[in-house]
Amino acid sequence: MNAREDAARPEARDGLRCLVTGATGYIGGRLVPELLDAGHRVRCLARSPGRLRDQTWQRDVEVVRGDVTDAVSVAGAMRDVDVAYYLVHALGTGKDFEETDRRAARIFGEQARAAGVRRIVYLGGLTPEGVPERDLSPHLRSRAEVGRILLGCGVPATVLRAAVIIGSGSASFEMLRYLTERLPVMVTPSWVRTRIQPIAVRDVLRLLVGSARMPSEVNRTFDIGGPEVLTYRDMMVRYAAVAGLPRRVILPVPVLTPGLSSHWVGLVTPVPASIARPLTESLRHEVVCREHDIARYVPHPPGHPLGFDESVRLALQRVRDARVTTRWSSASVPGAPSDPLPTDPDWAGGSLYTDEREKAVDAPPEALWQVIEGIGGENGWYSFPLAWSLRGLLDRLVGGVGLRRGRRDAQRLLVGDSLDFWRVEEIEPGRLLRLRAEMRLPGLAWLELCVEHDGTGSATPHDGGRTRYRQRALFHPHGLLGHTYWWAVSPFHAVVFGGMARNIARAAARAPLTRTREREPAR
Known part of the structure; x- marks a missing residue:
């Protein structure tokens, strides 16, 4: 019985069978419990399944070993799947990360089509309007290309494009956190004047879950963002206010190139240079939503999307206590999407x-x-x-x-x-x-x-x-x-x-x- 025939059975109509790649990552690890709460069944594809053993939901999912660059393991993971979430990219893995992203996306799309998967959902990066793709940072350029490959693979795809995601563990948010908390007076690159439309991780997850049930004729990108457009400087000032820190003095200077500013970020924060550099390079470009069509398919509940201040408050609310409750015997940290997870990198969640x-x-x-x-x-x-x-x-x-x-x-x-x-x-x-x-x-x-x-x-x-x-x-x-x-x-x-x-x-x-x-x- 194939995936479509199985889905027609009465007992399978409500919950979908979802494959999540990147379950050890920032978004994937938070998406899995949201899918389970929505009544879906979840299979996780992971190169190192052992990294999921301390997740509170680990016993409620099927975990298979594999890699998105290996067609055989992807084919096995796609079997009997309704919706496949593509939440991986090769950021920080070396100079050839664009080629790795390209090859992995092609394999994923091909195997999804062969397995009869009904929808692919991908979270990419918001790109600036009017900027040729060749002029984008390698990070944004690669994410845009992955979206195009998945949209053209023959399986209906939902490509969500987000800018800075606000939540503990997000590399962009952690960079913002450390810069603001550690430097009361900052000489900063000129990109602190760049306009950005940040979005709360809770809203990202809500839209990812809702995208699973889009009509079969939908095959397109959606820009997703919060209700406010801010400069990076605005975000640092408002982060300080929410965190109860004195007002920060920020002095932008034009001499810090993206390369130099990534080294500057590396000195001030524990975010690895391999991640900081592509993120700072991307901040050269204004990233603001050009449309809000996603609300036609996944309506916003009251109070959503969350504003910047509320998003930061939620990210800071429990992170301190949650990190402390991680003991020698267990790394399990249950909680809300804004809270830290056992699979988050050591530099996430603020200094401890x-x-x-x-x-x-x-x-x-x-x-x-x-x-x-x-x-x-x-x-x-x-x-x-x-x-x-x-x-x-x-x-x-x-x-x-x-x-x-x-x-x-x-x-x-x-x-x-x-x-x-x-x-x-x-x-x-x-x-x-x-x-x-x-x-x-x-x-x-x-x-x-x-x-x-x-x-x-x-x-x-x-x-x-x-x-x-x-x-x-x-x-x-x-x-x-x-x-x-x-x-x-x-x-x-x-x-x-x-x-x-x-x-x-x-x-x-x-x-x-x-x-x-x-x-x-x-x-």
């Missing part, structure tokens, strides 16, 4: 500084947990008491809580308890204590204390098990002052956090294990 320590402990896990749960208050913080006292005094001098709050109970902690100048954010009895700082800081800070054991049950050093103590301090800086603060105090971390890890391990080894009362439910 960490100090990690690990110690083997000559004691059962219960003894180590007993020390961890008793930390703070009269028991102190197990390292350099003078430094902790001084930090508490400084905090009080600037209007903070200092160390005066102590603890509610000498032995037990509950979620929400104050603990000196920390707050208990999460507690997993016997395993994890996460504290959120409530001292005055130019950013957000957490401290995680974790018990690990490689055996089963309550191990001792004599039964083959091994107890380990793991400690992690995290800091999400706010503006340039936050980065300066971290680097100013980092020389003391070896004494404060290193000593803390050593002394907690020693205290667990020599402390008698006491029976604790039955634990109350965590608040």
Whole structure:
């Protein structure tokens, strides 16, 4: 039974069978759960399926190994598919990326036609009006060519063309984030005056999902964008306002060529030069929607498309907490489309500084947990008491809580308890204590204390098990002052956090294990 006959069955009429390429990428990883929520069945084609193992939706999809440049694997992935999403491109893979994009698009279109796929959906780049294709940046030129190849492959195609996508993990957004947060005064390339029509990632995903059900006669491109046209300078100024940063001083100069400005971006941000260069080259051109025909086929719900400020607010809303909840044992981060994903690159989601320590402990896990749960208050913080006292005094001098709050109970902690100048954010009895700082800081800070054991049950050093103590301090800086603060105090971390890890391990080894009362439910 082929795809069309199978789709005619009553049980298959509602949900479509969708193939998603690029599921380990920025858009693909966020599109999959949206398709599942819409009632569709999803198959993912990935070169490295293991990269999807920590996605919360991984068990709800079919994952096949393959590459879009390999016709055999693409043919297998296309079998019994109704809609095929093409969400890959070779940006940052080397000088021959245009040829790689061209070959992959041809293979994808040919195999989709051979398999009887009913529609291809592709997300490309918005191109400037009146500029010959040969004068475009290689990045935009290649994306335009891929769109043309897919439109001409014999399968009805929807080609969505977007400019800057606003959402945590988007390379364009991350470049905007780092430039704005790290530089209160900027000497910038002249392309900061370029007019751009950004769009929220939530709107992009909504339009991608809706495009699956377009009428069969539709085979064309659609320009998609948010409700506002802004210069890059406007976006930096408004990002700063939404993020609560002081107003940025931006001084455009004409001498920074796209090549030089990509090196400048590389110095200021962690976005790789192989990605920054094509993005900055593309910013030479004005990218504004010339039509809004997509609304005829995928109507906008109330409140959409989202404005720039709301898009940024959503991108910043949960990213800090979501990145912090990624622990040693799991990279799974469920959440909204604006939130970070396990497959996002390390440079996505803003800066997150960490100090990690690990110690083997000559004691059962219960003894180590007993020390961890008793930390703070009269028991102190197990390292350099003078430094902790001084930090508490400084905090009080600037209007903070200092160390005066102590603890509610000498032995037990509950979620929400104050603990000196920390707050208990999460507690997993016997395993994890996460504290959120409530001292005055130019950013957000957490401290995680974790018990690990490689055996089963309550191990001792004599039964083959091994107890380990793991400690992690995290800091999400706010503006340039936050980065300066971290680097100013980092020389003391070896004494404060290193000593803390050593002394907690020693205290667990020599402390008698006491029976604790039955634990109350965590608040």
